[in-house]
Amino acid sequence: MARNKYDIDEELVSVFRLKDLIRLLGYLKPYKLTMAVTVMLMLVASVANLLGPVLVQDAIDNRIPDGDVTGLVVLAGIFAATLVINAVCFKFRVRLMSTIGNNIVKKLREDIFYKLQELPFSYYDSRPHGKILVRVINYVNSLSDLLSNGFINFITDMFTLVCIVAFMLFINVKLTLISLLGLPPLIITIMFIKNIQRRNTQALSMKQSNLNAYIHESICGVKVTQSFAREKQNEGIFHELSTAYRKAWMKFIKSNFILWPIIDTISTGGVVLLYFAGIMWIQDISVGVLIAFVSYIWRFWLPITNMGNFYNAMINAMAYLERIFETIDEKPAIANKPGAAQMPQVKGRVEFKNVGFAYDVEEGNKILDNISFEFGPGSTVALVGPTGAGKSTVINLLSRFYDVQEGEVLIDGINLKDVTLNSIRRQMGVMLQDTFLFSGTVMSNIKYARPEATDEEAIQAAKTVCAHDFIINLKDGYDTEINERGTRLSIGERQLISFARALLADPRILILDEATSSIDTRTELALQNGLQRLLKGRTSFIIAHRLSTIKNADCIMYIDKGSIVERGTHEELLAAKGHYYKLYNSQFSVMKAV
Template structure:
């Protein structure tokens, strides 16, 4: 799959085979009982409906010639009853299968979401969000009918064909053979277009995914678009992607439409042959007009299940393209997970050791090489250095968002690769560069990582980071509703709320990645007062480009050239007049200017 590109089609890493459909049957088996009831109702409905041509034959050949009005009314009423009962049973079956279809959607979507929650950061680094989202929503919706109604209808239509064929041969064998004459032609036609049809729906899936990815990206970045007046250019890109989707859709529909067109024409041809053979080739002693009428009705009914099966085949081919994507996502390996026999960490003291750690995001290149250092419990560590040197990588490895490619990381002497993720991360407070705010109240956002926290504890955390004052300025205070990503809040306010959320978890190891990057100098001074209290007794890692925020850290590590270029306290590094000194004095000069 082309990574992070909305205009390049995805290449399937595991093409569809019958095993995918067998896996889909797992979801169907969970709905076995209601599906059996629905199938029974369908069979009963179909069986009752098939008696109508026989009743019609009797009326034409016996009742009408006898001119018995009472019998005609009685047979007509019986025929009407069969139609009403058949429709009523089909309606009940429809309601059952609607519920089954929604249950299947729920289970597949739940499994997808659960799996996506367990995938590592690397999976999301490599893929546009829109191409992930479309699999959870659109593709699951598209396959639900095939996995529910499709199975029932397939069995039902096969039974219909058997029943209709039995009724036809019971009425007249020769005309029944005429009806079956079109089947070899139809089978040959399906064989010729099968592969083209499947490839066309794969192309539709690709173009739909591309369009969804670009739409999601454009909505997320609409502010930047308007700032740089890119509306016309973006509209042109969207139009091209939408046009590509339309083109592939029309091509796929062309193949789909060929099937009912062929069935309709074959059914018409067969019906014509029945009349020609019945009226011209056979004598009145061999076949009555009532028989011809009944056989023409059965011929139409015989080809209707074939048309329905063709539509089901169309639906199956369409769904195959979506099942491929869904199961590809479900088969995505969880690269960061609990190792076999992993043990829960005890209450941490906060000692962190890097032992010859090497790591790279891509095979063949590394960000860190043979990195080693030891942090004592309660020590505060500042990570500074040029952009892209690996500062955020260090804290991501401590949190085990990625696994090291060499060496090991120890917390209180325990290898985190052999410890459970829950016991590690639950004792860490992490605030990343992206201050993500969820839709809901400010109270809910602060309490996100600790649902049992009281309102008083939430307020205390907010006061510590100096967020309480601005929160109370809102009309509804802590119960103020915020939009997705906190669009009603300033960047600084979002960071303070995220900071309060992290502090409320009362972590033993605290990680702050550019925690004060969008906070003004006045607020930063207030925040620093709260941080000084918070950091007591906790091991902390602080990444900051603004070096004024790391003066008081116990140790400052300058990350460069895939390792630690120099380390020491602020005063020690200033006295050393090395890389940190140059960076610090450069920032001071910028502030003066």
């Protein structure tokens, strides 16, 4: 399912999958009683509604010729009662089914969202986020009407159709048979156009997904777009995607609405035949019978039209359900194995045993090759080396964002694959280079990993990492609302808040990936004491290009081309005059020149 571009269509599956429909019906199980009540209400309303033509026939053929005024009043009262019953039943039907439909839509959306919380980084790396969003929002919304009204209406229409045929047979058998002549051509037509409708619906969903993916990408990259004056080119791309969506929409509309005029034409032809038969058999048919039959024949085609609309909705729903359930059924590449235990209280011993790893196993390009190391509790380990050497991959494997293909990763002698993900990650603090803040207050972001912490503890954490001073100068201090990703704060300010968040979480193992890369030198110097408190008593892994931040590390590992080339303390590596020595001298010679 890996699709990683906005201009690549998702795979088209043209087969109608009954299992998806059955699975959707499973979401209705908790509401069986409510649906049964609703069906009964609609059946009562249907019967009440169908009494009208019979009452009219009785009035025309019997009451009026006999001058039976009392009988006409009774018929009028019964007719009025049927209207009231129909209105009351319809009111409760709308209320009950709207509640059920929206509850199911909510459950479907929650199921997708919960699954997305479990899926590993590789899932998000392999597809545009816009194509994920369209499933959670648009595709689920498209099922709302089907769930709120479709199934109940279908049951009701089926019952109504049977009742109408029964009433028609009761009134006149020959006219009934003539009325049913339009059904065979209608069924043939439906069977012919159903695959066309499904293909067009799926094509529309693909173009909608592509368009949504590009919109999301463009919004996220709008600063880059404006920086390089790419607006016109992007407008051209959007125009092409929008045009493709429009063409798919027009095909969808044409196939979706072709059924209604066909039903209308066949129903009109049926009425014409009925009138013709009535004229031919006028001596055998009363005026009341003919009027009642004409009324029933129009009502006969109404539920058929409704069922045709339901059929269209079902065809459309299958295209969306296919994508929804595909997401819900996605197997997490990183998951708890059966019988996985809870990770006990971590002491902090970390070991990599002959670890080999590739992000794309099929291509076979190893990012790490036969990596081995071991560090005791409380150690501070720095990872340095050129870009793309595998430093971030080491911490991704330690956090179990990915699983190793070769070797083992152990904490306190326990293989990470043998324990649950939550029990590992709750005892880790990870601060990535791409700092992410959530919409909300500064305080809520600091407390994100430990919501139960007090405000005083959060403020103390901010003071420790030198974030307090700039926070209290914000408009509302710690209660200042920041938008998604914290874009109204500088990158350095976001990193300081992330430091405070990591410190407040009090993890046993701490991972800092370029955590000070966007902090100015003055703040970094002030932060050193705070960093020492942050690192004290916990095992820490630090990736840093600023070598000044890792001088005091217990061990520095120089990684290049997926292997550990050198390891040792700062002084030991300088004395060895190898890769680290060259990197250190080149960095500080640049600083002196500046």
